[in-house]
Amino acid sequence: MPTRKPTAPAKATRDREATQQRFIEAAARVIARDGAAGLGVNAIAAEAGADKKLIYRYFGGLDGLLEAMGANTAVWIGDALSASKGDYSERMAAVFAAYAANLRGDPVLQKLLAWELAEPSDTLRRIDAARSKAMYAVMPKLRGDEKPPEGVDAPAVNAILLAALHYLTLRGATMGGFSGLSLKTDADWKRAMAAFQGLLKRTYPQD
Amino acid sequence: MPTRKPTAPAKATRDREATQQRFIEAAARVIARDGAAGLGVNAIAAEAGADKKLIYRYFGGLDGLLEAMGANTAVWIGDALSASKGDYSERMAAVFAAYAANLRGDPVLQKLLAWELAEPSDTLRRIDAARSKAMYAVMPKLRGDEKPPEGVDAPAVNAILLAALHYLTLRGATMGGFSGLSLKTDADWKRAMAAFQGLLKRTYPQD
DNA sequence: TCCTCTTGTCACTGCTTGGTGACATATGAC
DNA sequence: GTCATATGTCACCAAGCAGTGACAAGAGGA
Structure with a gap:
């Protein structure tokens, strides 16, 4: 009795890079x-x-695959800045709106x-660091020359508003609202x- | 050959309620x-x-145990209101501070x-509903007779600030900060x- | 043609999980 | 005391998991 089936057709094409890409996209979908x-x-x-074996061979394991996926994250900023007029x-509100819309449409x-x-895991921390660098870099550009008013801790306020945006987006996606505020429809x-x-x-x- | 050890000492005391409580506390610790x-x-x-069997017997499963645990959550509000003076x-800031301190000290x-x-799970949704009812009930009491200023969507603003508080607390606990704002020390x-x-x-x- | 390296496939191990049936024993009613 | 029942204990199952070794087969150089 053979312990092995006579043969499998093997992949039609043999292409390491294409396979890696398939894994990355599959991870995002999952x-x-x-x-x-x-x-x-x-x-x-x-x-x-x-085959999962290839994940270990190509990425060294699940963490490596996730990092490769994180490195592929889009930029999602930039165009909001160019269109920004006014004070x-x-x-700031325009960037917030653009960021919010983008975040709302990006389940990954x-x-x-x-x-x-x-x-908290080191892998996630690395992914976050790479991703948020882009966001932090925007803030000074956004501010331009203007100084924040007296008595306003601008970085803290911006962190608060950004934090609220993240939380409300996640709550809207999972629970449909937060603290009596509905977050389902446009x-x-x-x-x-x-x-x-x-x-x-x-x-x-x-201004 | 016996399929069964001769005997186990069996629990010293047989007390269903005490055992249930041990499960609830153990769940919170985990x-x-x-x-x-x-x-x-x-x-x-x-x-x-x-024995895990008792979880099924007493709570009907993991969900039942978690709901029983959720029902035991403390109130964490109230005293902040009594001490509230001023406009x-x-x-509101006093309640926020009290809530923040309480949340920061409650890993569960x-x-x-x-x-x-x-x-999102139905169980979690039920736990959340029970828990947040207390918070929602505070808001009107807090507001008292005063009307919010013209052009201010008070419920939305409060949801935003509460959302930020939640997010920053969680970020502080896991990542130590957010968006360049450190959240480690007092x-x-x-x-x-x-x-x-x-x-x-x-x-x-x-006011 | 032959030989080697890479890509892909599969079977298998060891472990953990959720869940259950069979059993032992303390408790309390009678 | 007698005995039913609630309480606690354990062994076991099927399913899923991460990870690995052995093998097949295409690709390309010599």
Whole structure:
């Protein structure tokens, strides 16, 4: 009795880079669908239609694959800046709105953000560092020459508003709202963004 | 050959309620230590020093146990309200500070909040509903008779600030900071709370 | 043609998980 | 005392997991 089937057709094409890319995209799909919970070499390999052994061979394991995936994250900023006119608070609000819309449409990024809050791991910390560098770099550019008003701790305020944006986005995606504020429809988000803009207006007044 | 050891001493005392309580406390310890990831009947039973079978018998399963645990959550509000003097923004800031301090010292609640963001489940939704009812009930009492200023969407603003508080607390616990704002020491938090208070002051001005 | 290295496939181990059936024993009613 | 029942204990199962060794087969150089 043979312990081995006579043969399998083997992959039609033999292309390491293409296979790696398939793994990376599969990992993103699995995260978007099942979140960090259902993440594992078995699930990713099944999604990619390839063998999990290759994950170890090409990426050294699951962590390596996730880092490779994190390195591929898009930039999602930039164009919001070019279109920014008006005073500081208006430009800030425009960037906030653009960032919010982008975040709301990116389930993978959402899951990564949620994952970071749940369990700190060195891998996640590295992914976060690479990703958030782009965001931090925007802030000074955004500010331009203007100084924040007296008595306003601009970095702290911006961190607060950004934190709220992250939290509300995640809550909207999972629970549909937070603290009595519904966050399902576009109208809901318009209301929320108006409140953000109001806070910015009052923090960085007339220019 | 016997399939069974002659005998085990059996629990010293037989007390269903005490055992249930041991399970509830063990579940809280496991969550505080390992987060939602390492949660499971095996881990909880081991932590409680009891048999997992009893979890099914007494709580109907893991979900029932978690709900029983959620029902035991403390109130964490109330005394902050009694000590609240001054205008609306000052009272609000006092409640925020009290809530923040309480949240920062409650790893179980932190893990539950993070878990809610990661994977929506009916159980978590029920726990959240029970817990947040208390918070929602505070808001109107806090507001008293005063009306919010024209053009201010008070519920949205409060949701934003509360969301930021949650997010920054979780980020501080896992990553030690967010968006360039350090959130490790008490001084860090004093700075953050000052920024919160500034936002409240500007939103709900002189009274 | 032959030979070697890489890419891909599969079977298998060891471990952990959620969940259950079978059993032992303390407790309290009678 | 007698005995039913609640309480606690343990062994076991099927399923899923991460990780690895052995093998097949395409690709390309000599």
